[in-house]
Amino acid sequence: CEATDQDPAKMTVNFFGLLGQGGPMPLVITEYIYDRLQNHRDKTLAVFLDIFHHRMISLFYRAWACNQQCVSYDRKDEDRFAVYIGSLFGIGDDSFRNRDALPDVAKLHYSGRLVCQARNVEGLREILEDYFEVTVDIQQFVGQWIDLPQNYLCQLGSSCENAKLGSTLILGSHFWECQQKFRIKLGPMDLPRYQRFLPGSDSIRRLIAWIKNYVGDEFLWEVQLILRASNIPMTCLGKMGNLGWTSWIGSRKSRKNADDLVLRSLCT
Numbered sequence: 235c236e237a238t239d240q241d242p243a244k245m246t247v248n249f250f251g252l253l254g255q256g257g258p259m260p261l262v263i264t265e266y267i268y269d270r271l272q273n274h275r276d277k278t279l280a281v282f283l284d285i286f287h288h289r290m291i292s293l294f295y296r297a298w299a300c301n302q303q304c305v306s307y308d309r310k311d312e313d314r315f316a317v318y319i320g321s322l323f324g325i326g327d328d329s330f331r332n333r334d335a336l337p338d339v340a341k342l343h344y345s346g347r348l349v350c351q352a353r354n355v356e357g358l359r360e361i362l363e364d365y366f367e368v369t370v371d372i373q374q375f376v377g378q379w380i381d382l383p384q385n386y387l388c389q390l391g392s393s394c395e396n397a398k399l400g401s402t403l404i405l406g407s408h409f410w411e412c413q414q415k416f417r418i419k420l421g422p423m424d425l426p427r428y429q430r431f432l433p434g435s436d437s438i439r440r441l442i443a444w445i446k447n448y449v450g451d452e453f454l455w456e457v458q459l460i461l462r463a464s465n466i467p468m469t470c471l472g473k474m475g476n477l478g479w480t481s482w483i484g485s486r487k488s489r490k491n492a493d494d495l496v497l498r499s500l501c502t
């Protein structure tokens with residue numbers, strides 16, 4: 235039967251008590267209580283000592299449970315273990331939890347990677363591969379054109395500091411840069427998994443959250459989705475095909491994987 239507030243469960247413990255050979259009380263008291271129970275059906279002294287046993291075993295269990303992750307996880311309102319681990323990488327306090335599309339329990343699972351201050355490509359790749367169960371490749375040093383601010387442009391006849399020949403003069407309104415951006419390649423994937431990473435989906439929101447948690451806002455990045463060649467769908471009006479995402483004009487001449495879709499501006 236189930237325990238209730240009026241009829242709580244009873245537990246028999248065969249260790250850690252006041253009686254017996256390992257207990258602090260004289261053995262003669264154990265023999266006396268045993269005699270009263272067996273020969274006289276008298277539980278008075280045994281029940282009295284159970285008052286102390288209950289308190290001692292309760293404290294013993296609490297001390298054991300403090301460092302047991304499984305026990306702590308079952309207590310959502312007082313999960314101390316999550317606070318301990320989360321404090322190592324910045325989500326120990328309640329104000330830093332549930333702040334993005336990524337579940338906090340997922341961050342705790344990868345705490346070994348998040349606690350490391352030296353973030354690297356291998357760490358990000360392993361997190362994404364394990365969490366999303368998809369092949370991940372990260373291309374570093376992706377080049378891009380950067381527009382110069384208006385006050386950095388050179389103007390003839392001006393006395394600004396940006397017009398010194400051989401020193402601060404820059405020709406043009408933009409420059410090529412390849413140190414601040416990387417590309418995450420996902421796949422090859424089948425069509426259902428490919429569609430789960432399209433803009434607006436839960437998976438792409440969690441991917442963005444993972445990158446921001448691991449990399450921060452220092453670098454720019456983009457995501458390239460790769461669809462396996464055997465899963466490229468035929469475009470049918472009214473049935474299949476999202477313009478620019480899962481549709482191609484005409485027939486594809488090559489049987490290579492479809493890697494045309496590159497999602498940019500996700501980090502803004």
